[in-house]
Amino acid sequence: MSQSIKFKPPSFDSLEANNKTHQYLLSDEAGFNKLAEIIKHLTGITLPSNDKNKTLMAGRVHPLLQKYQFKNYSELAHKLMVGGNKGLENAFISCLTTNTTHFFRESTHYDVLKDYISERVAKHDFTTNSFRAWCSASSSGQEPYSILFTLLNAGLPIEQLALEFLATDIDLDILQRASAGNYGQEEVEQLPASIRQIFFREFKNAKDQSSFRIASKFRKMINFAKFNLIQDKPNFKDKFDIIFCRNVLIYFEKDTATSVVDMLISQLKPGGLLFLGHVETGLLKNKNVKAISHAVYKKL
Ligand SMILES: C[S@@+](CC[C@H](N)C(=O)[O-])C[C@H]1O[C@@H](n2cnc3c(N)ncnc32)[C@H](O)[C@@H]1O
Numbered sequence: 001m002s003q004s005i006k007f008k009p010p011s012f013d014s015l016e017a018n019n020k021t022h023q024y025l026l027s028d029e030a031g032f033n034k035l036a037e038i039i040k041h042l043t044g045i046t047l048p049s050n051d052k053n054k055t056l057m058a059g060r061v062h063p064l065l066q067k068y069q070f071k072n073y074s075e076l077a078h079k080l081m082v083g084g085n086k087g088l089e090n091a092f093i094s095c096l097t098t099n100t101t102h103f104f105r106e107s108t109h110y111d112v113l114k115d116y117i118s119e120r121v122a123k124h125d126f127t128t129n130s131f132r133a134w135c136s137a138s139s140s141g142q143e144p145y146s147i148l149f150t151l152l153n154a155g156l157p158i159e160q161l162a163l164e165f166l167a168t169d170i171d172l173d174i175l176q177r178a179s180a181g182n183y184g185q186e187e188v189e190q191l192p193a194s195i196r197q198i199f200f201r202e203f204k205n206a207k208d209q210s211s212f213r214i215a216s217k218f219r220k221m222i223n224f225a226k227f228n229l230i231q232d233k234p235n236f237k238d239k240f241d242i243i244f245c246r247n248v249l250i251y252f253e254k255d256t257a258t259s260v261v262d263m264l265i266s267q268l269k270p271g272g273l274l275f276l277g278h279v280e281t282g283l284l285k286n287k288n289v290k291a292i293s294h295a296v297y298k299k300l
Pocket residue numbers: 042043044045097098099100101102105136137138139140143168169170171174227228229230245246247248277
């Protein structure tokens with residue numbers, strides 16, 4: 001006998017109430033502007049006032065208003081400006097960041113990385129006793145894990161040198177997901193079988209569906225931490241061999257993006273590589289780098 005699943009559809013009243021709230025939020029120009037100013041101050045993300053961004057703000061902030069029982073944007077803006085509630089601030093940042101990513105996104109960069117490592121391996125070009133990588137807008141982890149797979153497949157000699165791999169993001173919720181390293185079948189099945197076999201372990205999730213976790217040995221190779229590209233001062237023990245900062249600068253004003261790129265270049269070792277998103281070119285004023293491929297720069 002099939003089991004009946006109890007499903008309670010939302011009542012018409014609650015749908016109508018939700019719609020009304022959305023409508024009210026969509027027309028709250030002053031509230032939108034206040035929140036847009038706060039998110040820009042906190043993260044650098046710019047949300048110019050237009051229909052698309054108003055719909056985005058209403059859709060993403062509405063659940064937060066409900067959770068914290070704020071009546072409107074202005075109440076939330078006031079609480080954020082008064083400060084002292086880091087949980088609320090993190091939740092606000094988390095709901096307005098866009099975390100879109102996937103394994104081997106903009107895949108030509110991984111070919112450049114593979115060639116760079118293979119060449120250094122062939123020349124025994126590892127003068128220090130560590131190789132340092134920084135993925136600076138790591139989202140839910142697919143990017144740093146793709147970098148890790150590439151480094152290891154290209155033969156980075158991790159028995160002889162320490163791999164020091166930092167992956168950072170501003171969004172604490174997404175960092176937690178990244179360090180857990182769990183992915184659905186649809187994401188992982190597109191990867192080559194050899195990568196799936198070496199780096200992932202299959203398990204059943206709470207809904208008895210196949211899921212894939214990065215094997216703990218590899219998860220432990222990456223240190224996930226919070227770092228705000230526009231506010232935090234880099235205070236790392238050493239410079240990096242490679243830095244990835246892709247598909248986040250597009251959300252910033254040009255001057256802000258250029259200063260972030262300058263800061264990243266200052267954190268590279270001579271000969272190290274900076275990878276930006278494919279559409280994030282034209283931001284380099286710095287003379288200390290030369291382009292070696294599309295949106296890839298080598299520190300001189
Ligand atoms: C669209 S995702 C890009 C992910 C990955 N780099 C890629 O290319 O697939 C942008 C990420 O940047 C993060 N982000 C936004 N503002 C940031 C800031 N000021 N500092 C650090 N990370 C930020 C977001 O939380 C989000 O995870």
